[in-house]
Amino acid sequence: MATIHDVALKAGVSVTTVSRVLNNRGYISETTRGKVYGAMSELNYQPNELARSLLRKQSNLLGLIIPDVSHPFFAKLAERIEYYADQEGYKILLCNSQMNPAKERDYIDMLKRSRVDGIIMGSHTLDIGEYRNLHSRLVTFDRKIGEDIPYLSSDNYRGGKLATELLLSKGCRKIAHICGNLELDMLSQRRTDAFLDAVRKAGVEYLIVQTEMNGLDEARYRGLLQSLLEAHPDIDGIFATSDVIAAYALKECIRTGRSVPEDVRIVGYDDVSAARWATPELTTIRQPIDGFGREAVRLLRMQIEGRPVSNQNELAVELVERGTT
Amino acid sequence: MATIHDVALKAGVSVTTVSRVLNNRGYISETTRGKVYGAMSELNYQPNELARSLLRKQSNLLGLIIPDVSHPFFAKLAERIEYYADQEGYKILLCNSQMNPAKERDYIDMLKRSRVDGIIMGSHTLDIGEYRNLHSRLVTFDRKIGEDIPYLSSDNYRGGKLATELLLSKGCRKIAHICGNLELDMLSQRRTDAFLDAVRKAGVEYLIVQTEMNGLDEARYRGLLQSLLEAHPDIDGIFATSDVIAAYALKECIRTGRSVPEDVRIVGYDDVSAARWATPELTTIRQPIDGFGREAVRLLRMQIEGRPVSNQNELAVELVERGTT
DNA sequence: TTGTACGCGTTATCAG
DNA sequence: CTGATAACGCGTACAA
Numbered sequence: 001m002a003t004i005h006d007v008a009l010k011a012g013v014s015v016t017t018v019s020r021v022l023n024n025r026g027y028i029s030e031t032t033r034g035k036v037y038g039a040m041s042e043l044n045y046q047p048n049e050l051a052r053s054l055l056r057k058q059s060n061l062l063g064l065i066i067p068d069v070s071h072p073f074f075a076k077l078a079e080r081i082e083y084y085a086d087q088e089g090y091k092i093l094l095c096n097s098q099m100n101p102a103k104e105r106d107y108i109d110m111l112k113r114s115r116v117d118g119i120i121m122g123s124h125t126l127d128i129g130e131y132r133n134l135h136s137r138l139v140t141f142d143r144k145i146g147e148d149i150p151y152l153s154s155d156n157y158r159g160g161k162l163a164t165e166l167l168l169s170k171g172c173r174k175i176a177h178i179c180g181n182l183e184l185d186m187l188s189q190r191r192t193d194a195f196l197d198a199v200r201k202a203g204v205e206y207l208i209v210q211t212e213m214n215g216l217d218e219a220r221y222r223g224l225l226q227s228l229l230e231a232h233p234d235i236d237g238i239f240a241t242s243d244v245i246a247a248y249a250l251k252e253c254i255r256t257g258r259s260v261p262e263d264v265r266i267v268g269y270d271d272v273s274a275a276r277w278a279t280p281e282l283t284t285i286r287q288p289i290d291g292f293g294r295e296a297v298r299l300l301r302m303q304i305e306g307r308p309v310s311n312q313n314e315l316a317v318e319l320v321e322r323g324t325t
Numbered sequence: 326m327a328t329i330h331d332v333a334l335k336a337g338v339s340v341t342t343v344s345r346v347l348n349n350r351g352y353i354s355e356t357t358r359g360k361v362y363g364a365m366s367e368l369n370y371q372p373n374e375l376a377r378s379l380l381r382k383q384s385n386l387l388g389l390i391i392p393d394v395s396h397p398f399f400a401k402l403a404e405r406i407e408y409y410a411d412q413e414g415y416k417i418l419l420c421n422s423q424m425n426p427a428k429e430r431d432y433i434d435m436l437k438r439s440r441v442d443g444i445i446m447g448s449h450t451l452d453i454g455e456y457r458n459l460h461s462r463l464v465t466f467d468r469k470i471g472e473d474i475p476y477l478s479s480d481n482y483r484g485g486k487l488a489t490e491l492l493l494s495k496g497c498r499k500i501a502h503i504c505g506n507l508e509l510d511m512l513s514q515r516r517t518d519a520f521l522d523a524v525r526k527a528g529v530e531y532l533i534v535q536t537e538m539n540g541l542d543e544a545r546y547r548g549l550l551q552s553l554l555e556a557h558p559d560i561d562g563i564f565a566t567s568d569v570i571a572a573y574a575l576k577e578c579i580r581t582g583r584s585v586p587e588d589v590r591i592v593g594y595d596d597v598s599a600a601r602w603a604t605p606e607l608t609t610i611r612q613p614i615d616g617f618g619r620e621a622v623r624l625l626r627m628q629i630e631g632r633p634v635s636n637q638n639e640l641a642v643e644l645v646e647r648g649t650t
Numbered sequence: 651t652t653g654t655a656c657g658c659g660t661t662a663t664c665a666g
Numbered sequence: 667c668t669g670a671t672a673a674c675g676c677g678t679a680c681a682a
Contacts, residue, residue, distance in 0.1 A: 005675080029651065049438045049440065244602075341668070373658090
């Protein structure tokens with residue numbers, strides 16, 4: 001692969017001149033510029049970003065750590081993040097932690113060694129202290145890990161409230177809430193808080209089922225839903241914390257002869273496109289995934305440029321009513 | 326961020342010694358080794374991979390260009406590729422071409438500037454010639470672009486044959502085949518070839534509908550399915566070239582009062598997890614996505630190590646019969 | 651308007 | 667066993 005020296009040689013100028021042409025710096029005569037461009041295209045020259053990054057102490061790399069990019073929510077999130085990153089000149093290093101703390105730690109180290117300019121943390125299996133000692137530019141999703149580290153989330157409480165109140169307003173009297181692991185101390189627990197506030201206030205029966213969300217093992221979802229509906233055949237409302245789970249819930253209802261929404265009403269979360277493949281289509285709480293992507297990249301860029309950023313970033317959610325309610 | 330010099334200074338040795346400890350090269354006294362490790366952990370030292378890569382002329386980066394990581398098939402593929410890449414010490418740079426030739430070209434250039442060790446091409450919007458002049462180590466998916474460039478695909482003809490013959494054996498007499506853009510010259514066209522061979526041999530009615538696959542615009546799928554079923558109300562079999570499309574087909578059938586599989590039988594392709602969210606679950610042709618990921622990384626590693634690789638790599642497919650047939 | 655020389659953080663080579 | 671030095675490819679003072 002050609003270097004800047006080869007180009008300089010072929011163009012009959014110095015490397016400095018080539019560099020100047022490359023970066024549009026200083027004054028350069030048109031003839032020189034032409035010669036340099038000619039040599040560059042003849043040699044198929046591509047500047048070595050490794051060398052540039054080393055010199056500039058800036059790699060234009062962003063690390064993205066998520067549980068699993070094959071989960072529809074994170075797939076869409078990754079796509080949006082990559083889109084905005086590309087627009088702003090950043091490249092994305094993809095890391096799937098599989099919710100494995102050891103892997104997550106290794107990925108963090110790898111990203112530091114790779115001198116990424118920032119890390120987007122969508123996976124949170126480690127203790128807060130570990131993240132705080134990172135000394136890397138960070139943006140986290142749905143988890144608060146320190147006053148000085150920006151996080152991005154949506155209005156989870158409102159999402160939970162909208163979902164639960166919709167079920168209540170439709171007359172549900174025994175509602176199941178299926179959520180992720182509450183020990184992880186994620187902001188998505190506000191959904192559960194809101195659920196509890198709403199069902200208690202309404203005085204209806206309810207139950208809460210925890211699951212490792214993030215789609216690591218879909219077989220587990222099926223089993224979970226099955227035993228839930230068996231143990232509580234009189235459930236008439238389900239608020240799931242992701243559309244994937246809601247889709248399984250819907251399936252299980254239909255399989256067991258329940259009609260949706262007549263016998264059981266279901267609300268999902270995220271509004272990934274999977275919500276529209278189901279029949280009937282899922283009523284769900286739409287998360288602003290595009291906004292997440294845009295903001296994640298922007299928050300990182302601001303930090304990279306040394307500009308102040310707000311640490312609490314909550315975007316709005318929206319109730320999307322479809323066929324399951 | 327600490328450098329090797331800082332470590333050397335703190336440990337009271339030379340940078341060479343630190344480098345030796347780091348890479349386990351040559352003989353080093355235990356005391357020295359201890360001092361160096363001590364200094365490294367005190368300073369939280371992380372070797373700069375940029376500098377290493379520059380020197381070694383090897384970045385351990387792999388570029389992955391796909392149409393859109395939010396499409397379930399590519400999401401799973403990306404996850405598997407990242408998994409195996411990580412196992413073999415490679416990192417993944419994620420690129421979503423959005424089926425846009427200009428973007429694809431830009432990504433290719435970006436990857437070359439980043440000095441990736443190899444590129445996995447899952448997006449194919451450019452002419453074969455452009456890929457051939459790349460002079461990068463490549464692996465392509467489902468497209469043959471030259472005798473010396475390894476490609477990875479599954480047995481598309483067999484997949485199409487299995488799907489179509491299943492529909493025929495169930496008694497379908499008018500079968501629609503929904504596939505991607507046939508102009509792109511992808512190997513997945515073998516599915517269509519097989520479809521044609523089978524329906525013609527059986528002497529049943531058939532029609533072929535092309536679509537930009539890869540889920541770029543799901544609204545278009547819906548419209549397409551709608552007009553298809555309107556124009557041909559007597560269709561009793563559908564062979565879709567992806568589960569996403571099949572899921573929309575299923576939805577549209579149900580919406581228009583058809584029962585599946587009684588009135589219309591449907592076969593999808595890929596066997597992504599979405600196939601199991603549908604009700605009834607989709608009958609589909611399973612693609613070996615895990616095998617794709619493993620082989621893609623392996624084929625690239627072999628090339629990087631200068632070892633010979635086979636250029637034609639076809640993995641087996643499998644019919645998975647579920648509820649839609 | 652153009653060129654020389656140094657440094658970014660590492661590793662390989664060669665000397666001690 | 668350990669250390670000095672050159673090189674990887676590039677950008678930028680500083681000089682001309």
